[in-house]
Amino acid sequence: MTVHFIHGMAAAWINARTFYPFSLAWLRLHAGRCALLGFALSFSFGIHAEKPMAADPIIFGQSAPLSGPAAQLGVDFNFGANLYFYEVNKEGGVHGRKIELRIFDDKYEPERTIENTQRLIQEDKVFALMGYVGSATSQAVLPLVNESGIPFLAAFTGSETLRAPFNPNVFNMRAGYFDETGAIVRHLSTLGMKRIAVFHENDANGKAALEGVERAVKSMGLSLVASGSVERNGIDVGKAVRDISAAQPQAVVMMAAYSGSVAFIREMQKLDSPPWLWNTSFVGSQVLARELEERGRGIQISQVVPFPWNANNALVRGYQKVLTEVKGEPGFGSLEGYIAAKVVVEALRRAGSNPSRASFVKAMESLQPYDMGGYTIRFSPSNHNGSTYVDLTMITTGQKFVR
Secondary structure (H helix, E strand, O other): OEEEEOOOOHHHHHOOOOOOOOOHHHHHHHHHHHHOOOOOEEEEOOHHHOOOOOOOOEEEEEEEOOOOOOHHHHHHHHHHHHHHHHHHHHOOOEOOEOEEEEEEEOOOOHHHHHHHHHHHHHHOOOOEEEOOEOHHHHHHHHHHHHHHOOOEEOOEOOOHHHOOOOOOOEEEOOOOHHHHHHHHHHHHHHOOOOOEEEEEEOOHHHHHHHHHHHHHHHHOOOOOOEEEEEOOOOOOOHHHHHHHHHOOOOEEEEEOOHHHHHHHHHHHOOOOOOOEEEEOHHHOHHHHHHHHHHHHOOOEEEEOOOOOOOOOOHHHHHHHHHHHHHOOOOOHHHHHHHHHHHHHHHHHHHHOOOOOHHHHHHHHHOOOOEEOOOOEEOOEOOEOEOOOOOEEEEEEHHHEEEO
C-alpha cells in the first residue's frame, strides 16, 4: 500500500480515526517535517506480503494529543506502538488475529479524553486502552476504566496516582516520576549541587514531579530553594522565571511538556549565569531539541527507555530494523510505544487464541520478568508497576543526544 500526503492537505486528515497500518499520528509526524520543505510524502509498506488473518482483529484504543502544544508526545508513542503492531501483523498477527490501535485526538485536555474514552469503550468496544498521555488526562478516565473493568496500559506518565494505591486495571510500563527525579537529584548531589529549584506544570503531572524532587532533596538534608509553574498547554512563564531566578539555584528540574519547557529555557538562558537545566522524560526530548536548536546544547533529560541509537541493545536493534523498513527516525517516545506494544503482544500470545480481558490481565501478571533484551518488565498479581529503569542523557551539537 502506498499513501501520499500532500502539503496543505493536513486538515483533511485531522478527523481521521485510524490509518492502517500506521495511524494519523505517523502521517502528522512525517508530513509536518516534509511540509517545511513543501514536499509531498509517500511511503510504502508492502501490505501484500501480509499473511491472511483468520478472525476478527483485536482492537486497542488510545486517546492522546495529536494537535496542540503537546502533540508530539501522542504522535511519537502512537508511531512506535504501530511500528511493532505492523511487524506482528505482517507475520500473521497473534494467533491469526490482527492487532489494531485506534486513536482520537484529545489535545491534552481531560474533557476531550473523557469523551474519547467513552466512545472507545461504548461504541468501538475496544479490548483495552493504551498510550494515554499525561496524569490529568489519565486520572480523568479512571472512573470509566474502573467501572468497565477495561485494562489501562502504558500511560505516558510517571504520576503516582496511577501507581498507588494498587489498581487491578492499570499497568504501568515506565518508571515513575519519583524514580526519575530521584535519579536526577542524586546525580546533582554527586556534583556538589545543593541549591535546587523546580519548574513544573500546574497539574497532576507537574505536582508529582515537584513532590519527587522534594522527597529527594529532603533525603539529602536539603530543601528546595524555589519553585514556579506554568499552566498545562501554556507558555506564560514570566512569574516562574522571576521566582526561580531570584533564588539563584545551581540547577532547575523541569516537569512540563515541550511548549512550556521551551519558553522557560529560553528565558532562563538570558540570565548572566543560568543554572543547569534538567527535564524529565515527559518533555518530549526530540521536539524539545528541535525547538531549541543550538540553544538546546547542555540541556539534560532523564529517560525511561534504553538509548534509541544503541545498536548493542537487542531490543533497540529490533526497533531500528523496523524503522529502517519504514524510513523512520529513532526517538525516545516512539521506542516507548514500541516497548508497550511488544509487552501487549506477548501477553496476548500467553492469553490464548480467544482472549478475554480477564485472561489478558492474568497473562500480563505472568510477565515476572519479561526480558525483551535490554529492557525488562516485571508484573505480578500484586504489582502492576513494571519498570524502574532510568537513564540520564544530554542534548549536544546538532540536536543529538549523548548518555
